[in-house]
Amino acid sequence: MAESKSLLSASNLTKSYGGVRALDSVSLELNTGETVGLLGANGAGKSTLIKILCGLVTPDSGSIVFEGKQVGPLSPKVSEQLGISVIHQERHALENLTVAENIYLGREPRLGPFLDNRSLHANTQVVLDRLRLDVSPATPVQNLSNAQRQMVEIARALSFNAKLVIMDEPTSSLSETEAERLLTIVDELRSQGVTVLYVSHRIDEILRIATRTVSLTDGKNSGNLAGGEMTRENIIQSIIGRTEAARRSESRAAGDARLVVSNVRTTKYPDSPVSFEVRRGEVLGITGLVGSGRSEVARVIFGIDRPVSGEVTIDGEPLKLGDTLDTIEKGVFLVPEDRRNLGVILDFSIERNITLPSVKDAGGPIVSEANSRAMATTQIQNLSIKCATMDQPVSSLSGGNQQKVALGKWLAKDARCLVLDEPTCGVDIGARGEIYDQIDAMAKQGLAVLMISSDTDEVLTQCDRVLVFSRGGVAGELSRDQLSKDAIMRLAI
Amino acid sequence: MLNRYRKELLLFGVLVVVCIFLTIRNPQFLSPTNLQNITRQIGMYGILSIGVAVVVVTGGIDLSVGSMCALLGVLMAMGLVEKKMPPVVVIPGILAVGGALGWLHGILVSRLKLQPFIVTLCGLLLYRGAARFVASDESKGFGDSAGFEPLKQLATGSVAGMSTAFLLFLVVTVVVGVLLHKSVLGRHLYAVGKNSEAARYAGVNVLRVETIAYVIAGVCTGVAAILFAFYTNSIAPSSHGSYYELYGVAAVVLGGFSLRGGEGTVIGVVLGVILLQVLQNLVNLLGVPSSLNFAVMGFVILIGALLEKAFQKKAA
Numbered sequence: 001m002a003e004s005k006s007l008l009s010a011s012n013l014t015k016s017y018g019g020v021r022a023l024d025s026v027s028l029e030l031n032t033g034e035t036v037g038l039l040g041a042n043g044a045g046k047s048t049l050i051k052i053l054c055g056l057v058t059p060d061s062g063s064i065v066f067e068g069k070q071v072g073p074l075s076p077k078v079s080e081q082l083g084i085s086v087i088h089q090e091r092h093a094l095e096n097l098t099v100a101e102n103i104y105l106g107r108e109p110r111l112g113p114f115l116d117n118r119s120l121h122a123n124t125q126v127v128l129d130r131l132r133l134d135v136s137p138a139t140p141v142q143n144l145s146n147a148q149r150q151m152v153e154i155a156r157a158l159s160f161n162a163k164l165v166i167m168d169e170p171t172s173s174l175s176e177t178e179a180e181r182l183l184t185i186v187d188e189l190r191s192q193g194v195t196v197l198y199v200s201h202r203i204d205e206i207l208r209i210a211t212r213t214v215s216l217t218d219g220k221n222s223g224n225l226a227g228g229e230m231t232r233e234n235i236i237q238s239i240i241g242r243t244e245a246a247r248r249s250e251s252r253a254a255g256d257a258r259l260v261v262s263n264v265r266t267t268k269y270p271d272s273p274v275s276f277e278v279r280r281g282e283v284l285g286i287t288g289l290v291g292s293g294r295s296e297v298a299r300v301i302f303g304i305d306r307p308v309s310g311e312v313t314i315d316g317e318p319l320k321l322g323d324t325l326d327t328i329e330k331g332v333f334l335v336p337e338d339r340r341n342l343g344v345i346l347d348f349s350i351e352r353n354i355t356l357p358s359v360k361d362a363g364g365p366i367v368s369e370a371n372s373r374a375m376a377t378t379q380i381q382n383l384s385i386k387c388a389t390m391d392q393p394v395s396s397l398s399g400g401n402q403q404k405v406a407l408g409k410w411l412a413k414d415a416r417c418l419v420l421d422e423p424t425c426g427v428d429i430g431a432r433g434e435i436y437d438q439i440d441a442m443a444k445q446g447l448a449v450l451m452i453s454s455d456t457d458e459v460l461t462q463c464d465r466v467l468v469f470s471r472g473g474v475a476g477e478l479s480r481d482q483l484s485k486d487a488i489m490r491l492a493i
Numbered sequence: 494m495l496n497r498y499r500k501e502l503l504l505f506g507v508l509v510v511v512c513i514f515l516t517i518r519n520p521q522f523l524s525p526t527n528l529q530n531i532t533r534q535i536g537m538y539g540i541l542s543i544g545v546a547v548v549v550v551t552g553g554i555d556l557s558v559g560s561m562c563a564l565l566g567v568l569m570a571m572g573l574v575e576k577k578m579p580p581v582v583v584i585p586g587i588l589a590v591g592g593a594l595g596w597l598h599g600i601l602v603s604r605l606k607l608q609p610f611i612v613t614l615c616g617l618l619l620y621r622g623a624a625r626f627v628a629s630d631e632s633k634g635f636g637d638s639a640g641f642e643p644l645k646q647l648a649t650g651s652v653a654g655m656s657t658a659f660l661l662f663l664v665v666t667v668v669v670g671v672l673l674h675k676s677v678l679g680r681h682l683y684a685v686g687k688n689s690e691a692a693r694y695a696g697v698n699v700l701r702v703e704t705i706a707y708v709i710a711g712v713c714t715g716v717a718a719i720l721f722a723f724y725t726n727s728i729a730p731s732s733h734g735s736y737y738e739l740y741g742v743a744a745v746v747l748g749g750f751s752l753r754g755g756e757g758t759v760i761g762v763v764l765g766v767i768l769l770q771v772l773q774n775l776v777n778l779l780g781v782p783s784s785l786n787f788a789v790m791g792f793v794i795l796i797g798a799l800l801e802k803a804f805q806k807k808a809a
Contacts, residue, residue, distance in 0.1 A: 304694075328696040336694055345688045345695075347755065356684055357696040360677045367677055409695060 005032045006068070007164060007195050008053075008084075013062035015048050020428075022048040023059070024219045030164065035186060035196040037210035039203075039239050041489065042290055042454035045219040046199055050166055053197075054086040055079035067163075085157030086166045093141045093149050100124035100137035103156045127155045130192070131185055147178030154185060158194075165189060166197045171205060172291050183209050201289045203235050203493055215239045236493065240485050251480055252464050255280030258448035259301070259332065259417040264310030266296040269472025273310065276467055276474065278417060278448035283439060285463030286452045288492050293472035294452045295337055298421050301450075302334035303327040314416055328357065331416035335406050335423060337452075339399070343406035346395040350387055351376040353394050353405050358412045379408035384434055400431025407438065417448040424458060436462055456485050468492050500749030503800060504764045511771055519778040529656050531774050533649070536658030537720045538740050539766040540665050542748075544713025545741035546762045547669065551706045552686045552754025553602060553609035557594070557616030558714045558741055562734030564624040565591055565715055566722035570633035573641060580641050588715040594620075595711020599704030617738065624730040634727035648723035658720050665713065670759035672709075682706060686754030743790060744769050747797050768793070 008030040015023040023045045030036055040046045051057035053064075055074035064071050066082050074082075093102050100120050101108070109119040124137035133151050141149060150170055157165050167186070171179040186196055186209050200206055206213060212226040215238035223238035257277040264274045274297055278284045286294050299305040301312055306322035313319065320326040336342040344353050354376045359367050376390045383404040387397060394405050403423065410418060420439070424432045439462065443449050453459050459466055466478045468491035476491040515522045541558055548555045565587050572583040594616070601612045638645040650657045673679040681702045684692040693699045721737075722728055748765030750757030772793055776786050 302694075324693060325696060325698055334694065341688070342691050342694045345684055345691045347687050348684065352680065352684075353695075356680065356692070359680055365676050365678065366671070367675060367680060 006030075007032045007066070009065040010053070011063055013049065013052060013059045013064075015052065015057060015059045022219050023052075025062070026216065026219070026221055028214060030195050030197060032163070032195055033190055033193045034211045035190050035198055035209050037206035037213040038197055038199045038216070039201075039206065039213055039235060040216035040222075041239055041456065043218075044216040044239070046216055047168070048219075049216070050086060050168055050197075050199065053079065053084055053164075053166060080160060083161060083163035084166065085160055085162035085164070086168065087150065087153045087157060087170055088168055093152055095140070095142040097141060098137065099128075099135055099139050099141060099144070099152055099155075102141055102152055103127065103137075103159050105156075123159070124155075127159045130158060131155055131188065145178065147174050147181055150174065150182060151185065154189075158189075162194065164195045164197065166199070168199045169201070169291075170198075171200065171202065179205070201493060203232055206235065207232065213238075236486075236489055240489050252281055252283070252443055254282035254464060255446070258315055259450065260313045261297070261301065262311045262313075264297060264300055264312065265308040266293060266300055266472065267305065267308055268296050269293045270308045272471065272473035274472075274474055276477075278450050280446050280448060281443050282464045283443050283449040283451055283462055285459040285466040286450065286469060287454065287456065287459045287466060287488060288469030288475070290454060292469040292492070294469050295421055296472075297469075298334060298336075298419050298450070298452055301327070301332065301419055304334075328413075331414055332419070333357075333410040333413070333415055333417070334419045335403075335410065335421065337421040337425065339403055339406055339426075344394045344402055344409075347393055349391045350380065350385065350394055350397070350405055351390040354379050354390075354409045354412060357409050361413065375412050379405075379411055382411065383408050383438060398428065398431070400427040400435075403427050403435065404431065407435065411438070411442075415442070415447055417450065418442060419450045419452070421452045422454065423451060424453075424455065456488055459483075459488065460485070498758070498760070499804060500801060501758060501760050501764060503804065504747070504749065504761065504768065504797070507797070507800075508764060508768050508771065511768065511775065515771065515775050515778060521778055522774065525654060527774070527778075529651055529654065531770055532659035533651075533656035533724070534773070535767055535770045536656060536660070536662035537648075537717055537724065538737070538744065538770060539659075539662040539763065540713050540720070541717040541737060542741045542744040542762055542766050543662075543665055543669050543759070544710035544717075545738070546745045546748070546750060546757060546759070547673065547682065547709045547713075548609070548706045549742075549745050549750045549752060550673065550682050550686045550754060550757060551703050552689070552752075553703070553706065554613060554742065554752065555598070555616075555707070555710045556610065556613040556738045556742075557598070557620060558710070558717075559734040559737035559739075560617045560620035560624065561591065561594060561711070561714045562718040562721050562737055563728065563730055564620040564627070565718035566728040566733055567624045567628045567633050567730050569719065569722055570635060570728055571628070574633070574635060580644060584644070584719065587719060588712055591711040591713075591715025591718065592708050593711070595707040595709070595714070596704060598711070599707030602707065603700040603703035613738075621731075624733075628728075628730040630730060632727050632729045635723065638723070638726075644719070645723050645726075648720045658724075661716070661720070665716065666759055666763055669709070669713075673759055678702065678705065683755050686756070688755075740769065743794055747794055749801070 010028045013023050013026045026045065026049060038046055048057060052059050055076040055078055058073055103124050104120055109116040121137040131151060131154060133155065135148060141152060170182055174182060183205060186198065189196055198210060207230065212224065213230060213235060215223045217239055225234055225238065256279060258280050259278040262275050288294055300307045300321065303322055303324035303326065311318060312321060314330050314332050317330060319330060319332065340346060351373060355372045358375065359372060362368060362371055380390060385401050385404045394402055423435055439449055451463060460483055464480055466483060468475045468488055470492055478487055521527055545555050545558060569583055569587050572578045573580065598612050598616060601607045602609050647657050652660060673682065681697045684697055685699050685702050689699050721734065744765035745762055747768060748757060748761030750761065769790060772789055776783060776789055
């Protein structure tokens, strides 16, 4: 295999969503038979880049050359024909089918009108052998472990004769031994001349298998490393970026502890007990990489999930864990990350959404229309929700205004603690400021505010204290003086 | 405003057109006897359908109401006639049994997460079997209704030219209308139907709200069962109430409800029930072979669904 033969050369890729620039003149060079690590913090543009390569997203500008030929607009089909395969983070294997059926789904070998099971299994065996995978083609996928399912996905990619395999956080749901097995397979692929673009937060893995690294920060290339430059320190530096956001000038005066989380072990990370407290009048930030167990803790606090063990109290009163109604009764509210499915009811009007948690508080069984409308008006003004009337469905609002509705429905009730999971994800700059003002106002009223965020700038500017999560546990706590992107990234990785 | 009640207005338009057509073809349609008769049918099927509507709002369905009418009818006849129990005991008892069976459906659907279709399909089969078993597969009746004339009057009588069953239907409509459109529970019912997870995240007691919907359906079925029983005066346990669940679902769907839940108004069900009964009447009055009865119903519902889709596209 000629090491230096160029396989893919993408240059000046730019892509904006709404007003937000996700990718800004990004270039990527991949040679045949090398393993390249793609690194970047949450929201750095890795996913957008991958989506462009597999044809799911069309770039606003830029060009892609594959095997020396300029390629036109990619679609998933074209991309697959070229030999680009993506192993997505969330696996798509159909559980009720067998390994062989999954690998050849949609292009099953046939004998006349009938399935040719013999060829199907023989072909599959060839691919499995290439991966030295010890499962039978006839095994139903539901009997496989997470790692084995991932291997099946890779086998599927190979069955297309993929020249470039893109792996997006392939080890995030694997145990250590399973991950090790996967890394061996990546090595194996390289020796067979397959190029691998390996996307991961885990620097150790990158150091172990990658021949080069490409880093992205805020949608731009922020450094390529190869050979001896590839050290942990250099990699961290390359993904942190240079700009440091302005810190909040004043610090809020925090009082005594209101929300106390003690030794909560979530079902996803039963080996990592989490303890912390949120004080009166402070905004506590929780950050960490995606999948580090932040949202799981939020779901336990709000009573959606029952923890393996642990206790949560509000002003000394224990919450009935796993009972959302009790949690809300006691004044602990959650604005969930999945705004469109959980935060609001899209087909419902603004008024109905805002008043949904509080209509019953008035007492009687009949809704007072006047009260309900007054309540909605207050929140619409308070949060400057941009709408024609309060009767229009929330689905007709912009993301930022939808989020204001999701927040506004709790402001109409007496809150003691507010948990915000990614409160400004997909929210434009203007609405963002209004949401921050509201969070600030609530903290000043003495609420305990817990803000979960992947946006480091947001954490730096809005929070008084920050917990960094990693692999299900609290990796460290940073006070206002200790806060910096650098410090957060070091704890998160 | 017009847009909000688009479906209802459309339905009302269709109803008016059908009525005018029918009057022109056979003026008998407007005769007092026919009107009294048709309003009685509307009243009985209406009460049944309104109960089904409440369940459909939550995204569920109730297929058991027909069989439940048979079971409750048989129980009532046996209680009143064979056991000589006083009506003040039997009538509340029947409503309570209806409510209890509804509660059971609700628990199975909400707490045990069984699919509403399956739960109430099993109800359909179970209650039919129970009715036939309890009655030893013999018809049960009220004879000359001696001792409970007022009840008979409720099903078959009339006040100022209006059948009492229809008046009772209006009362039920107002009560359920207030419940669905003016009450806290109503808002919760629609929220659960639209998106039960989001409703849960907003602090709605989803399990309770779902269960209550089935209880309401059960009680409405109880009321309808009493009327149907006295109206037919003789309950054949193997056939009484057959297909009534489909009348219920048909009226609700025709009335603009989505089987996915979260949509529809009480006015819609009322119009749906009226249109269905007028169509039955049409089959009789125009001398259409009665074998085509169901076919006409199916055809009109299909046209309604197509029209609705066409209007939806236009509005979008």
